[in-house]
Amino acid sequence: MTRYAIPFTRPHRTGREAALVGDALGGDHWRGDGPYTTRAAAMLSPLVGGGKVLLTTSCTHALELTAMLLGVGPGDEVIVPSFTFVSTASAYALRGASIVFADVDPRTLCLDPADVARKVTARTRAVVAVHYAGVAADLDGLAAAAGGAALVEDNAHSLGGAWRDRPLGGFGVMATQSFHDTKNLSCGEGGALVLNDPALHERAEILREKGTNRARFFRGEIDKYTWVDLGSSYLPSDILAAILVAQLEQVKAIQAARHRAWARYHAELAGWAARHEVQQPHVPVAAAHAAHLYWLRVRDLATRQALIAHVAAAGIQATFHYQPLHLSEVGARAGGRPGDCPVSELVADTLVRLPLYADLGDADQDRVLAAVTSFTP
Ligand SMILES: Cc1ncc(COP(=O)(O)O)c(C=O)c1O
Numbered sequence: 522m523t524r525y526a527i528p529f530t531r532p533h534r535t536g537r538e539a540a541l542v543g544d545a546l547g548g549d550h551w552r553g554d555g556p557y558t559t560r561a562a563a564m565l566s567p568l569v570g571g572g573k574v575l576l577t578t579s580c581t582h583a584l585e586l587t588a589m590l591l592g593v594g595p596g597d598e599v600i601v602p603s604f605t606f607v608s609t610a611s612a613y614a615l616r617g618a619s620i621v622f623a624d625v626d627p628r629t630l631c632l633d634p635a636d637v638a639r640k641v642t643a644r645t646r647a648v649v650a651v652h653y654a655g656v657a658a659d660l661d662g663l664a665a666a667a668g669g670a671a672l673v674e675d676n677a678h679s680l681g682g683a684w685r686d687r688p689l690g691g692f693g694v695m696a697t698q699s700f701h702d703t704k705n706l707s708c709g710e711g712g713a714l715v716l717n718d719p720a721l722h723e724r725a726e727i728l729r730e731k732g733t734n735r736a737r738f739f740r741g742e743i744d745k746y747t748w749v750d751l752g753s754s755y756l757p758s759d760i761l762a763a764i765l766v767a768q769l770e771q772v773k774a775i776q777a778a779r780h781r782a783w784a785r786y787h788a789e790l791a792g793w794a795a796r797h798e799v800q801q802p803h804v805p806v807a808a809a810h811a812a813h814l815y816w817l818r819v820r821d822l823a824t825r826q827a828l829i830a831h832v833a834a835a836g837i838q839a840t841f842h843y844q845p846l847h848l849s850e851v852g853a854r855a856g857g858r859p860g861d862c863p864v865s866e867l868v869a870d871t872l873v874r875l876p877l878y879a880d881l882g883d884a885d886q887d888r889v890l891a892a893v894t895s896f897t898p
Contacts, residue, residue, distance in 0.1 A: 526836030527889060532702045533775055533879040537767035545763040553756025554736070557763040564769040565713060568680060569698065570691015572717040575729055576762055577755045580677045580699030580712035584612035587647075587673050587695045587714070589728050589751055590721050593618045597646040600670070602632045603845040603852075604865035605651045609675045610846055618646065620855065622847040624862040628803040630654065630816075630872075633864070634662030645670040652679035652689050655705075655811030656804055660684045660692045673697070676715070680705055681776050682811035689811070690715045700765055705779060705813055705879075706772060708764035711757050728752040778879040779812035782886060786815045786875060789890050797898040815877045816842070819898045822870040828896050829873060835892040838876060844869050 545557055553576075562574040577583045593599060595617035601610045603622035610620045623636040630653045637648055648667040650658040655678050664672055674692055676682075677699035682689040690696040695718075700711035716725055726736040732752025737743050768775070787801060794801050800818035804810045819825050825841065832839045845865040847857030859866065876889055 523833070523838075525833070525838035527838065527876050527881075527885050529838040529840050529874065529876050530703045531878045531880060532707050533768070533778075535767050535771045535775075537770060538764045541763040541767045542760055545760045550759050553758060553762075554739070555759030555762070557759045557766050558757070561762045561765045561769060562713070564766065565698070566715075568688060568690070568772065569676065569696060569713075569715045570688040570717065572691060572696070572715040573719070573722055573725075575714045575716070575725055576757050576765070577712040577714055577729065578757050579608075579701070579710055580675070580697045581608035581612060582753075582755045583697035583712045583714040584608055584649075584673075584675065585615060585753075586725060586728055586755060587697065588613045588616045588618070590695065590725055591647055591671055591673075593646050596644065598642060598644045600632075600637055600640055600645060600648045601846070602649075602651055602653075602865070603847045603857075603862040604630060604653070604843050604868055605675070605846065606677070606843060607846065607849070609649055609651055611851075613647070613649075614851070619644075620846075620852075621645070622845075622852065622857060622862055622865075624864045625653070625868065626659070627864045627868075629656050629658065629805065630868055631656065631658035632663060634659050634666040636862075637663060638666040641666060641668055641670065647671045647673055649673045649675055650693065651675045651677070652682055652811075653814075654802060654816060655679045655682050655813030656802065657682055657684040657689055657808040657810075659805070661807075664692075671695075674715075677701075677704065678813040679811045681772070683809040685807050686809075691717060694718050695721070700768075705775060705811060706765065706768040708757070708761045708768065711761055711765060724750065729755040775879045776812060779877065782877055782881045783810075783812040783815050785886055786877075786890070790817070790893060793894045799898055812877070814842075815875045816872050817875070817893075818868065818871045819873065820871065824898050825871050825873055828893070828898065831896045832889070832892040835888065837889050837892050839873050841869070842872055842874055
C-alpha cells in the first residue's frame with residue numbers, strides 16, 4: 522500500500538491511553554462492564570442527548586442490537602440511505618428484513634425526507650438516518666416522513682453534532698456510535714448503543730449479554746442468571762473502554778482541533794471551489810456539525826480520479842467514499858437498478874474526502890490546500 526506523507530486519517534493520541542490501560546490491566550476486571558465501561562458510558566451520555574448508553578464492540582453491533590430490539594424480521598421493510606456504510610443496511614438484512622434504499626439530499630448527502638415519504642409503506646418498521654460527515658440529516662422532515670416507523674440514528678460520524686441545539690443521538694428511538702480508529706474518538710474498534718426509550722433498557726442489556734439476564738444478576742436483583750431471550754456477545758473489554766475514557770477526557774480539545782482544520786478548508790477553498798464549480802459541504806442553519814469529514818464534489822468521475830492522483834503526487838492521501846448500496850452485489854440481487862437513487866450514484870462518482878484529523882498541523886494543511894488549489898477541475 523502506498524505510504525503518504527499526509528494520510529487521509531490518523532488516530533489522535535491524548536497521551537493518557539497507556540496510563541489508563543495500565544490501570545485497567547492492574548485491576549482484575551478485564552472483561553466487559555467494568556469500571557472504565559461505566560465511566561465511558563457516563564461520559565458519553567450527555568454528548569448524545571442524555572439517553573442510556575451501552576458500550577458495544579462496534580457500531581455495526583449496536584445497529585444489530587437496534588434491529589433485534591425493534592423486532593424487525595421477514596416481511597418488514599427498513600429504509601436506509603443508499604449512500605452509507607454497509608452496516609447501516611446489513612444489520613437489518615441479517616434479521617430477514619427487506620432493505621429499501623432511499624436517496625440522499627444533494628446538499629447534505631443525508632437521507633432525503635421526500636424520497637423516504639415516497640418509499641414508506643405499511644410494512645416500514647424503521648427509517649435509519651445517517652448524519653453524513655457529521656452533519657445532521659433533516660430530522661424534522663424524517664420524523665414526519667417516517668410516520669409510525671421507528672427512527673434510528675446511525676450516528677457513527679456525528680458525535681458532537683447537533684440539530685436545533687440538541688445533541689445528535691438524542692432524536693431517534695435509538696442511536697448508534699462508532700469508535701473505529703477513523704472516527705473522531707476511538708478505542709481501535711468499538712461502538713455504543715444509545716437508548717432514548719426507557720422501555721428498551723432491560724431487553725437491551727439482555728441482548729447485549731448473550732440473551733441472558735446476567736446484568737440483573739450482577740446488580741443483585743436475582744439470585745442466578747439464565748438464558749431468557751435472543752442475544753449475542755456485544756461487550757467490549759474494559760481495557761478498550763479505558764482507551765475510550767482517555768479520549769473522552771479530551772473530547773473538547775479533539776473537537777476544537779478538528780473544527781479548526783475543517784473551517785480552514787471551508788474558508789480557504791471557497792474561492793477555488795466557486796471558480797471551478799466544485800461543491801463544498803453544506804451545513805443547514807438548524808445543524809451544528811461534528812467536523813468528521815471534509816468533502817468536495819467535482820464534475821464527474823474522471824475529474825475526481827484526476828484530483829486524487831494530483832494530490833497523491835504531492836504525497837497527500839485523498840479518498841472517495843461509499844459506493845451506492847442499491848447497486849452493490851447484494852443490493853442488485855434484491856432488485857436495485859441504476860437510476861433508483863440518482864443522487865447517491867452521482868455522489869459516489871464525484872466526491873473526494875481530504876485529510877482531516879486532530880493532529881493535522883498547519884504546515885501539512887497548507888500543503889493540502891496548495892495541492893488542491895493547484896488542480897484545475
Ligand atoms: C455510517 C456508518 N455506520 C456504521 C459504521 C460501522 O462502524 P463500525 O466499524 O464501528 O462497526 C460506519 C463505519 O465507518 C459508518 O461510516
